[in-house]
Amino acid sequence: MVLCAVALILVLQAAQGVGVFPLCVVALLGVLSVTAPGTPAPAFLIVATAVAAVVVSENAFSVGVLALIPLVHLVHIGCALAAVIPGTARVHLSALRPAAVRFVLVQLVVAGLAGVAALVPETVTPAALEVLALLGGAALAVLATRLIMKRPQ
Numbered sequence: 001m002v003l004c005a006v007a008l009i010l011v012l013q014a015a016q017g018v019g020v021f022p023l024c025v026v027a028l029l030g031v032l033s034v035t036a037p038g039t040p041a042p043a044f045l046i047v048a049t050a051v052a053a054v055v056v057s058e059n060a061f062s063v064g065v066l067a068l069i070p071l072v073h074l075v076h077i078g079c080a081l082a083a084v085i086p087g088t089a090r091v092h093l094s095a096l097r098p099a100a101v102r103f104v105l106v107q108l109v110v111a112g113l114a115g116v117a118a119l120v121p122e123t124v125t126p127a128a129l130e131v132l133a134l135l136g137g138a139a140l141a142v143l144a145t146r147l148i149m150k151r152p153q
Contacts, residue, residue: 002078005071006030013052016064022052033075038083046072061118070107077103
């Protein structure tokens with residue numbers, strides 16, 4: 001799963017015009033992520049992918065850039081699961097359901113945020129939108145705090 005996501009990341013970045021050296025760095029980090037998922041390699045892969053996308057893309061909302069979001073998230077989730085589940089373990093699909101549900105929910109939220117960000121004018125941000133953003137950030141902080149406090153110890 002992680003190897004397929006890394007391969008798709010490489011294909012998307014090559015199509016966007018990323019140079020050979022950055023592609024080699026991403027490929028090396030991808031191989032390290034697959035072979036050693038419990039190391040910092042997956043985090044470096046995500047950072048390298050983001051930096052390469054920022055450097056070459058002119059539009060943050062292009063299909064290629066937006067397609068990278070679920071792929072790097074899949075790398076993150078896949079490496080996290082591979083790091084804690086032994087290679088010889090038998091895994092029931094029902095055990096992966098919570099991770100799959102969280103993956104889908106996060107992707108829906110990110111797609112919604114990307115849609116809202118695409119609607120924001122590139123000139124001057126209206127004051128009402130800034131206030132709405134501050135209220136949204138405060139609501140997320142309250143929600144995160146409540147989730148942390150309710151978590152079983």
